[in-house]
Amino acid sequence: xxxxxxxRCDVIVIGAGLAGLACAGDLCRAGLSVSLLEASxxxxxxxxTDRRDGFLLDRGFQVFNTSYPQVKQRMWLxxxxxxxxxxxxxxxxxxxxxxxxxxxxxxxxxxDLLSLRPVAGRRDLLALGLLSARDLLGPVGALKRSADRTxxxxxxxxxxxxxxxxxxxxxxxSGVFLEDGLETSSRFFHLVxxxxxxxxxxxxxxxxxxxxxxxxxxxxxxxxxxxxxxxALTEAGVELPDGTERHAPCVVVAAGPxxxxxxxxxxxxxxxxxxxxxYHATSRPPLQEPTLLIDSAQRFLNTCVLSEVAPTYAPxxxxxxxxxxxxxxxxxxxxxxxxxxAEVYGADTSSWELLDARTxxxxxxxxxxxxxxxxxxxxxxxxxVCGDHRATGSxxxxxxxxxxxxxxxxxxxxxxxGPA
Numbered sequence: 001x002x003x004x005x006x007x008r009c010d011v012i013v014i015g016a017g018l019a020g021l022a023c024a025g026d027l028c029r030a031g032l033s034v035s036l037l038e039a040s041x042x043x044x045x046x047x048x049t050d051r052r053d054g055f056l057l058d059r060g061f062q063v064f065n066t067s068y069p070q071v072k073q074r075m076w077l078x079x080x081x082x083x084x085x086x087x088x089x090x091x092x093x094x095x096x097x098x099x100x101x102x103x104x105x106x107x108x109x110x111x112d113l114l115s116l117r118p119v120a121g122r123r124d125l126l127a128l129g130l131l132s133a134r135d136l137l138g139p140v141g142a143l144k145r146s147a148d149r150t151x152x153x154x155x156x157x158x159x160x161x162x163x164x165x166x167x168x169x170x171x172x173x174s175g176v177f178l179e180d181g182l183e184t185s186s187r188f189f190h191l192v193x194x195x196x197x198x199x200x201x202x203x204x205x206x207x208x209x210x211x212x213x214x215x216x217x218x219x220x221x222x223x224x225x226x227x228x229x230x231x232a233l234t235e236a237g238v239e240l241p242d243g244t245e246r247h248a249p250c251v252v253v254a255a256g257p258x259x260x261x262x263x264x265x266x267x268x269x270x271x272x273x274x275x276x277x278x279y280h281a282t283s284r285p286p287l288q289e290p291t292l293l294i295d296s297a298q299r300f301l302n303t304c305v306l307s308e309v310a311p312t313y314a315p316x317x318x319x320x321x322x323x324x325x326x327x328x329x330x331x332x333x334x335x336x337x338x339x340x341x342a343e344v345y346g347a348d349t350s351s352w353e354l355l356d357a358r359t360x361x362x363x364x365x366x367x368x369x370x371x372x373x374x375x376x377x378x379x380x381x382x383x384x385v386c387g388d389h390r391a392t393g394s395x396x397x398x399x400x401x402x403x404x405x406x407x408x409x410x411x412x413x414x415x416x417x418g419p420a
């Protein structure tokens with residue numbers, strides 16, 4: 001094994017997703033020399049955007065929430081040129097389309113909530129209002145310390161009827177949690193609901209990849225090495241596939257759960273959720289508003305005309321539709337999906353062009369209760385692991401876990417800066 005000359009540093013961070021970028025950035029600001037190694041050709045991990053024939057295709061449907069504390073702390077939001085979704089969602093039901101709106105943002109649409117019978121009666125609306133007020137206005141610490149159970153149980157205990165759960169919450173949250181049984185931690189649900197009420201759901205004009213791109217662009221020159229996979233951890237640092245070794249007393253594994261478990265044998269990692277997103281193009285938008293559309297029958301997770309949210313996602317004469325389903329899809333999935341989309345949009349989908357189908361394995365960690373909202377990143381002397389699987393499956397969780405790794409590295413070094 002040969003040491004790569006000149007490749008000694010204080011900390012090696014493996015993986016330039018959000019967690020790795022946050023960790024590397026914080027360590028650099030603390031004065032340490034850092035090497036951030038990314039196996040692929042660009043930073044971002046699961047937050048990547050590809051350009052194809054004038055379209056922007058995110059690697060899976062993703063939404064950027066402006067209310068996350070880590071986002072407020074780290075991101076230059078104006079530089080992302082954010083484009084907002086309508087606050088709320090449209091739900092396709094056998095009896096027609098229902099609009100769930102946030103009356104705190106748009107008081108003029110409060111009448112929409114009164115027209116939701118039989119999905120939501122007045123008692124449901126009162127229960128939903130109380131739940132939302134507690135999550136929106138209460139101290140975040142109280143949410144984090146609350147008893148953890150499944151989201152379905154928490155909704156029932158809050159007085160939400162089965163009709164409203166099955167008519168709205170289950171199909172809506174399936175697209176957030178990537179599971180359709182509402183088995184996810186209620187503490188995480190309340191934090192997500194709070195963030196939705198407090199923030200704006202957006203897309204960057206240049207695609208979701210602009211988010212990690214901004215973080216990567218803020219790193220000092222020479223910190224990020226693309227196309228540099230790591231084969232194994234060694235006593236002195238890491239080994240690359242060509243047998244060369246890079247030395248550092250501290251190594252942070254900021255990869256996904258599968259890669260982290262490979263590099264750190266014995267590490268316990270959660271199960272993960274897989275999602276497939278289909279991208280269709282057409283000459284006319286089937287829905288002329290930037291609104292998420294969900295299906296009460298759950299034939300898909302959600303669908304949206306992305307070019308109505310951010311016109312930059314498609315050429316001027318074309319529209320881009322994103323539709324996501326749980327799992328990897330399969331034979332006949334796209335044809336079946338066209339039939340469902342024709343019904344929910346009320347449009348002829350036979351001429352829609354399939355641009356791509358993107359399967360994202362390990363898109364989110366499974367988060368059943370009791371789920372720790374944060375946990376230490378230390379796994380051994382000089383060895384750390386971070387990522388959303390060590391916190392919560394969200395942009396906030398990934399960034400916060402990376403920040404925690406940086407804090408723990410610095411604490412273990414006794415606050416020393418520069419070479420050890």
